[in-house]
Amino acid sequence: MKNNNNKISLCSLIKLAFIGLMTSTTLNAKILDFGPNVLTADPSGHVWKDGRMYVYVSHDIECQEDFHMKDWLVYSSDDLEQWTNHGPFMSLDDFSWADNYAWAPDAAYKNGKYYAVLPVGTGFKDRINPEKSTKWMGLGMAVSDSPTGPFKDAIGKPLWTKPYTNDPSLFIDDDGQAYLYFHAKGYDYHVVKMNDDLLSVDGEFIKMDMGGYTPKMEGPWVFKRGDNYYFTMPENNRVLTYYMAKSPTGPWEYKGTFMDQEHNANNHHSIVQFKGQWVLFYHRWINVSGSSCHKRQRVTAMEPITFNADGTINKVQRTD
DSSP states (O other): OOOOOOEEEGGGTSOEEOOOBOSSSBOOEEEEOOSTTOEEEEEEEEEOTTSOEEEEEEEEOTTOSSSOOOEEEEEEESSSSEEEEEEEEEEGGGOTTOOBOOOOOEEEEETTEEEEEEEEEESOOOSSSGGGOOOEEEEEEEEESSTTOOOEESSSSOSOSSSOEEEEEEEEOTTSOEEEEEEETTOTTEEEEEOTTSSSEEEEEEEOOOTTOOOOBOOOEEEEETTEEEEEEEETTTEEEEEEESSTTOOOEEEEEEEOOSTTOOOOEEEEEETTEEEEEEEEEEEOTTOSSOSEEEEEEEEEOOBOTTSOBOOOOOOO
């Protein structure tokens, strides 16, 4: 797979807004368009062993119908200002068992390899006559020697076929145990342990105790800060909310909203620490001039995110 390693100056591509101070240096809130006419969403941020920030994103195609997306992109930076475009790290053509819906990615590093967990699917969703829908989605596992790829389908099939699944979040705890969280039909608020090779699951799905609060969820993101584990998600596909626990499998305590909805549109996010700062990557829907299809389109953005002494998250306000 060909990588495009062109440097991009965000000064000419993004809208800048000063939002405040974090632990070490000032982090500016940004809309990260990553280049002319490049529409991205569902950002998964990771800092790997080289200390750089890598952001894996899904790739919207202008005028696409019902999110029929074809590949995933990755960008990296050592200062969150200048970004390197590594091009597509994988596409639907790399999966023999799927042909549509290249949706929200996640990634992990373990055993000297880089792993991508990718939701892909087949069929068609009939929104007018749902009973005629044939759409199906599952999770593929891909592996690479490099954080930017090329990645290859590692198992030649989905991790499982039932339930219908997307929006994976792959979290590796301090002891090396990996946990896979996901959005699934009839299996929301479940987690499954992964085997050490990250190519298969270990045991059954675990239904987590969410403290009695289980609204409609999508796009979970799990991380650890100090002794606290955080389960975050777009509640009702719109509002970013979170839970806290002392274990990666709960029991979880609901803590509320840390980012309100915008334009009554979906959101998908990740939260990661970079050089002493905590960063929220998310997508927003903005007006795009010249579009012949959609009034608003999705772009990746980032904001600083801060915590109180007790570990709770301060409300994040979007900047203009």
